[in-house]
Amino acid sequence: MAAQVLSVGWGPLRDDMEDTVRKGMKPEAVDQMGQQIEQAGQDAMAAFNEIAGRVESFEWTGEDQERFVSEFEGTVQQLATTVQQRCTEFAERAKQNAAMQRETSSS
Numbered sequence: 498m499a500a501q502v503l504s505v506g507w508g509p510l511r512d513d514m515e516d517t518v519r520k521g522m523k524p525e526a527v528d529q530m531g532q533q534i535e536q537a538g539q540d541a542m543a544a545f546n547e548i549a550g551r552v553e554s555f556e557w558t559g560e561d562q563e564r565f566v567s568e569f570e571g572t573v574q575q576l577a578t579t580v581q582q583r584c585t586e587f588a589e590r591a592k593q594n595a596a597m598q599r600e601t602s603s604s
Contacts, residue, residue, distance in 0.1 A: 524595035524602075531591030538584025545577035 552569050555562075 522594070522598045524598045527591050527595040527598070531588040531595070534584050534591065535588035538581035538588070541580040541584070542577050545573060549574065 549570060552566055557565075
């Protein structure tokens with residue numbers, strides 16, 4: 498059997514490095530994504546508030562209505578608040594990541 502010679506050179510390494518550079522973060526895009534995430538959280542809370550107003554003003558009286566409104570507010574409001582908080586947290590992380598990338602790129 499003949500021995501096979503493997504081609505090991507700098508070519509593929511250089512290509513990998515170029516791909517890494519091309520795949521780097523664009524801070525402006527990450528900032529924009531963060532703003533969109535934060536807006537989505539605000540939209541979720543606004544949607545809850547709109548629906549909560551409708552639920553509360555719906556013409557329905559009695560214990561069933563009181564229980565329904567109470568459960569709706571307790572459960573759905575908690576979920577909407579959590580969505581808004583998590584979106585705000587992710588938006589902040591995106592802003593921090595973009596800032597770190599700018600700092601790294603400028604040095």
